Amino acid sequence: xxxxxxxxxxxxxxxxLQFCIASAADTERVRFEGVDNGRTxxxxxxxxxxxxxxxxxxxxxxxxxxxxxxxAASGDFIGSLVELHGTGSGLKLFDQxxxxxxxxxxxxxxxxxxxxxxxxxxxAQMKRLT
Numbered sequence: 001x002x003x004x005x006x007x008x009x010x011x012x013x014x015x016x017l018q019f020c021i022a023s024a025a026d027t028e029r030v031r032f033e034g035v036d037n038g039r040t041x042x043x044x045x046x047x048x049x050x051x052x053x054x055x056x057x058x059x060x061x062x063x064x065x066x067x068x069x070x071x072a073a074s075g076d077f078i079g080s081l082v083e084l085h086g087t088g089s090g091l092k093l094f095d096q097x098x099x100x101x102x103x104x105x106x107x108x109x110x111x112x113x114x115x116x117x118x119x120x121x122x123x124a125q126m127k128r129l130t
Contacts, residue, residue: 042072
């Protein structure tokens, strides 16, 4: 259970994280959106990157969402990123540069993804805040 002080610290960390992302205006951003199943186009990152994802549904009790990361060149499965019943959103930081695709296996959802490259310094700051 979170104490009031811990909740305040988390809220401050999220505000700082949002500021850090917003200050990265000169970085490359790629957006993807879809309904139910889909696969993003290949995207390439030169360093650390942030995945900002959200899903909506008119039937949240029936919503199923599974997001999987794949190597774009080989198609090899790298790992599962999110498995969710219902709706939600989140941020995930990745350290590895590379060429990737994200596969979505979903029902009854509309999804949006935004990929943002971040500097090594921003990545380190985000890790300290979380």
